[in-house]
Structure formats: C-alpha cells, structure tokens
Amino acid sequence: xxxxxxxxxxxxxxxxxxxxxxxxxxxxxxxxxxxxxxxxxxxxxxxxxxxxxxxxxxxxxxxxxxxxxxxxxxxxxxxxxxxxxxxxxxxxxxxxxxxxxxxxxxxxxxxxxxxxxxxxxxxxxxxxxxxxxxx
Ligand code: ZN
Numbered sequence: 001x002x003x004x005x006x007x008x009x010x011x012x013x014x015x016x017x018x019x020x021x022x023x024x025x026x027x028x029x030x031x032x033x034x035x036x037x038x039x040x041x042x043x044x045x046x047x048x049x050x051x052x053x054x055x056x057x058x059x060x061x062x063x064x065x066x067x068x069x070x071x072x073x074x075x076x077x078x079x080x081x082x083x084x085x086x087x088x089x090x091x092x093x094x095x096x097x098x099x100x101x102x103x104x105x106x107x108x109x110x111x112x113x114x115x116x117x118x119x120x121x122x123x124x125x126x127x128x129x130x131x132x133x134x135x
Contacts, residue, residue, distance in 0.1 A: 001034070001075060001103065009034050010108055013077040016042035016057065023047065029080045031057035034119075036071035058092040062099060075104040083113040093123035102125075 009032050017030025020043055026124035029045040043060025058078055060081055076096065086107045088096070096103050096119035103119040120126070 001003070005034065006075075006077075006106065009040065009075060009077040010079065010103075010106060012040050012042050013057075013108070014078040014110075016044050016061070017079050018044075020044040020057070021046045026049070027085050028080070029078065029085060030062040031055040031079070032077045033061045033065050033073050034075045035065055035073055039065070039068075039070050041065040041068065041070060054129065056089060057094050058088050059095050062092075062095055066099065073099045073103055075106065075132055077106040077108065079108045082109040082111045083107075085109070086113060088122065090123065093119065097123055097126045098129060 012032035013030040015030065016032060017028050020028035022028055024047050032040055032042045034040055041059045041061050041064040043064060046060060047054040047056045058076060061076065062073060078086055078088060086109050096105065101120035105117045105119055105122060107115045
C-alpha cells in the first residue's frame, strides 16, 4: 500500500473518531477500511444504554463496506486515544479474518502509539469458516 494511501486511511479513521457516540465510556474510536475497488468506508464506536448493543468502530466500518457491496477489504486503520483503546477486541478480529485474513490492520493512538499487523496474526486460533464445510 502506497504511503499516501496509508496516511489517507489513517486520517479518515481519525476524522471518523469525531463521530463516536460514547456517552457512557467517553472512549472515542475511529476506523476506516480500504477496499479492493479503491473505496474507503469509515466507522466510529456507537454505544447504547443497553451496553451489549454497542458496536465497535471497526465493525461499523467493515459492515458498512460489506453492506454497500464494496470489494475485498484490504486494510483497516483504527485510531483511538492510546494503545489500550486502539487494539481491536476479539469480536472485531474475528470479523476481520472472516473478510480477509491477510487484511492489514493499522493501529494508531493519538498519543503516538503506532503498530501494524496482519489480521490473522491478531487472532491465530480464530473460528475458521472453511472448517464449517467439513461437518
Ligand atoms: Zn471491537
């Protein structure tokens, strides 16, 4: 991925973070995905008074891309306050490997934290869709 594309994706995630709806935790996360057709979809975390109904920024962005018929998700940028709030949760990691185990995951904290990973490496023993067909 070209350096300018990486920066643009991170900037889009940083901007999406401003739309977080998090009146309960106060935590703001933004995410942006790049798809194989060159499109970018963004998401922010959305909380609910019934906590279990909340949705992470990463899943919001990925579900937007998939529901819009976008191409394969190649990369996702996640921006939070710090490392603690920027690493994707297990549910988001499972969704990442569903759509592309080789997806590039760029984690950035506004405090300067920066780490890149491949989705599959973040959840090495993930629930594996091909295994379902062997039942
Ligand atoms: Zn999550």
